[in-house]
Amino acid sequence: MSNASANLEWYNATDFGKEIKAKFPNVKINFIATGKGMTPQDLVVSGQQIDLIISSIFSFPLLAETNLLYDMSELIKKNNYDINRLEPYAVEYQKQFGSGGIYGFPISNAPVALFYNKDIFDKFGVAYPKDGMTWDEAYELARKLTRMDNGTSYYGFSTRYPFMYNVNQLSLSYYDPKAQKVLVSDDKFRLFMENFTRFASIPGNEKATTDMFSKEKNVAMMAYQFGKWDFDSWDMVSLPYFKEAPGIGPQVYPTYMNISSTSKHKELAFEILKALTTDDYQMRISKAGTLPSVRNPEIIKAFGEAGDPANGKNYKGKNVGAFFPAKRANASFVTKYDDIVAKRINTAFTDIAAGKKDSNTALREVQEASTAEIQSVKK
Structure with missing residues (x-):
């Protein structure tokens, strides 16, 4: 035209x-x-x-x-x-x-990956993360690097659960529109929740946020998307894999x-x-x-060849291959009922991480309450 x-x-x-x-x-x-x-x-x-x-x-x-x-x-x-x-x-x-x-x-x-602060790893003599790690290996690193040193708190890991669900590597969905069923009480969803709640349950790590990675610079690793950061001692590796889904990267966002x-x-x-x-x-x-x-x-x-330093996007010398997994997870369902489930899942996440509820109980309650609300909305 x-x-x-x-x-x-x-x-x-x-x-x-x-x-x-x-x-x-x-x-x-x-x-x-x-x-x-x-x-x-x-x-x-x-x-x-x-x-x-x-x-x-x-x-x-x-x-x-x-x-x-x-x-x-x-x-x-x-x-x-x-x-x-x-x-x-x-x-x-x-x-x-x-x-x-x-x-x-x-x-x-x-651009989704596991970002890390090299200064923190160097300070405590811990080897940097590697491409192809499992979440179990990332968890062990987070435990080593969550500590207090000379009055400063260091956190091993941070993320935002809702975002990690949006790009989840297990192709989980809150709701199946074909079967018309809430899907949060099965073993795969429990596996996913327990993976991330365990990071939040590391003593001392519960206060870690993604903002701390770039502002206070006291977070060793962050699973999230790239942001505008005013320091250069960071790099990245591929998002860790679930051992139950080896080699599967995050969904596209x-x-x-x-x-x-x-x-x-x-x-x-x-x-x-x-x-x-x-x-x-x-x-x-x-x-x-x-x-x-x-x-x-x-x-x-x-x-990243040219970079854009004015907008905080300078990837020179960084492991940009981490953004391009060989295989991505298949797409989750996206439905108009997702918010009904998500608000309860977010609360359940906090309860599990704090030890108030076990994952089976919390997810079963989400399943039941979300199913009831969705049914009432459909009437």
Whole structure:
């Protein structure tokens, strides 16, 4: 489609707008940020025109509820777009959400790994983590490095449980929409919960947070996504594996760009999605330190080459291969009932870590209470 003059309403804006302005100079973009009074429901009720939506997969249930999701399958076919060039796990993730439709293109991915502070390992004479470790090996390192030294508390490990569930390596789901069943009381979910609650149960480590890794710099290891850090004595290794799932890396955590069902400029919006997934653009963001959404080996290999120190993304000399596991976990189900389960799981996590409840009891209670609430919502 030619670069026709048009106004595009863009919900939840990011830096991608710079590329669009460069490639489509005749297109005027109106950015609508998320916030109070600016939720998808609010915008639908107000009649606000929306053409493009930036989201994660976990926004899809809400977008579906407000009828903003649009299956692009016909546009993909009409434009002869090769969907196989995109990160396959990110494409399959959204297919699993609905009835096999394509509701958006992944335009970037989150860099997930086990980060570590070399200064802490050096201080206590402990060998650095390695690629291919198991969670059991990471746990032993965390125990060694959780200590008090000259009045300073050092923490062996930090993470955020909700995020680790979102990228979980066991392909766990809170709810199975096909079987219409809550799934948190089986052995695999107990294994997953006990893996992370044990880190929080290490005496002295219970106060560790991911912010401490970059601010106080007193956390030895952090399982999370890359952030903007003002020190250089860090590196990373692949996210540890479950011995029950050897070699399986985290699920993808992509950022999607979706065409809104309300858009009056769907063809032009699709042209923009094509522009943001070209090899040229993906190569540039990959070199600057943003995980690409395409599977081109040369683009993946170029990750972090140029760096972007102004934005805290300088990977020079770092083990960037940790971001690219040979095999990723299959996608979990994402449903509109997940929040009902998640709020109870988060409480259960805290109770298990604090020793208030054993994992079998806590997860059984979550299963029962979540099932009851979901049934009441369905009525």
